[in-house]
Amino acid sequence: MINSHDILETINMIDNENLDIRTVTMGISLLDCVDSDCGKACDKIYDKICRYAGNLVKTGEDISKEYGIPIINKRISVTPIAIVAGACPGADPVRYARTLDRAAREVGVNFIGGYSTLVHKGFAPGDYALMRSIPQALSETEFVCSSVNIGTTKSGINMDAVDRMGQIVLETAKLTADRDCIGAAKLVVFCNAPEDNPFMAGAFHGVGEPDCVINVGVSGPGVVRAALAKAGDCDITAVADIVKKTAFKITRMGQLVAQEASRRLYVPFGIVDLSLAPTPAVGDSVAHILEEMGLECCGAHGTTACLALLNDAVKKGGVMASSHVGGLSGAFIPVTEDAGMIHAARCGALSITKLEAMTAVCSVGLDMINIPGDTPPEIISAIIADEAAIGMVNSKTTAVRVIPAIGKKAGDELNFGGLLGGGPVMAVNPYSPLKFIRRGGRIPAPMQSLKN
């Protein structure tokens, strides 16, 4: 007989502490859909996605019911579309975005990621066309997410792409200004983008991946916070230990769901992403974990240290719980998706400079941050360059997902609803990096790349 204390603990985690599986993401390769006729390629893409993912949502719901664990999102990631689009140079890449959107609607998933391109070392013909089409693609579709990888530790940072992405982020926000600039919330600029990430907006199916794969992202900041609250006044070693044990339990659940989904869909299991992913719901906040550790408010001095401990302990606990670990793995700090972060940003405790420091020790980067709508594109590019530099030098994934709030200034609010949440517009440093950004070229790969 299973211990009744364990049973009640699990149920309490689900009922009261927002324990859930954030996403079951099916990665689908589109390499066999490449065609020099864009129309034919789109037909093949639509058919393949519908064929492979037709049962994804139903299977997710069945597993959710059987094990009693909420599975919040079912998603699809595909091969970066720039690779597919490269075969038909004259065609408008937005046609692929519309195809993805249609397929996502048909199979009933929440998001489809992979309107992406990898340009960390330079542009191939399909790359440039795809980048230019991102603002239109995101404004015309509902489910499509886009990402661009502009740097890696191995190859350095493509500053021409950084320059362009500043403009593209701004333009994407402008084209969706009537919908709280939501387009920019579905666009991520990466350094060291992982090929097996199940989380949006940055998910795509890397070329080294199999034809089809199941990746799972877990969640559960509320559980970690509650475990710390229960422990009361213990020293920081004990705090790390509690986080590890809790992360282990959370990840075991992710592993179980991933294996079960993989078995039922006849698709290989890829990875579990060891993540603490917040939602705007009360009691589901990473910031509140940091505050539980002893900070008055997230953003106070000490936040980076607490986050470093949290991020590391989550990985240590999770890694033993899963047979394959990957994706972004760590604590996320998306501002508008985290009730504690929103509060900290509103009351002025949390600034973009503090967030930048935090990104050096957390799972991703500057995520879901609203910035003033009149921010010049070169400042957005420079924010991207700073963040990419942190990722490049520390051999970690970093990303920028900022939302220029068109027509709004610092202190105003944007609201996206759902998992994307909403929050205040945060001030950026107004001094100009224009000359640096316009130089173009590539930041050479750092010494860390020379590991052979």
Next chain:
Amino acid sequence: MHAVITVIGKDMVGILARVSTICAQNNVNVVEVTQSILQDLFAMIMMVDISKCSVPFSELSDQLEALGDEMNLKIHTMHEDIFNSMHRI
């Protein structure tokens, strides 16, 4: 194959009877029951064998959830694997 049914809520007449009736109707055998009453709060954990269950698991879970709504109780029906994987190495 086992599942765990947990019932939490205010104590009243007939909880055990009605939950086990649903189990019996669906050919689900009750293997073990533990229950405790702390003041007014009723907590029951029931281990059941679902290998000969006559309906799909999700339907059993729906029926029990509906009973929970009707009696103002929280009833969870979960496959035992989740507890084994979370709490055992």
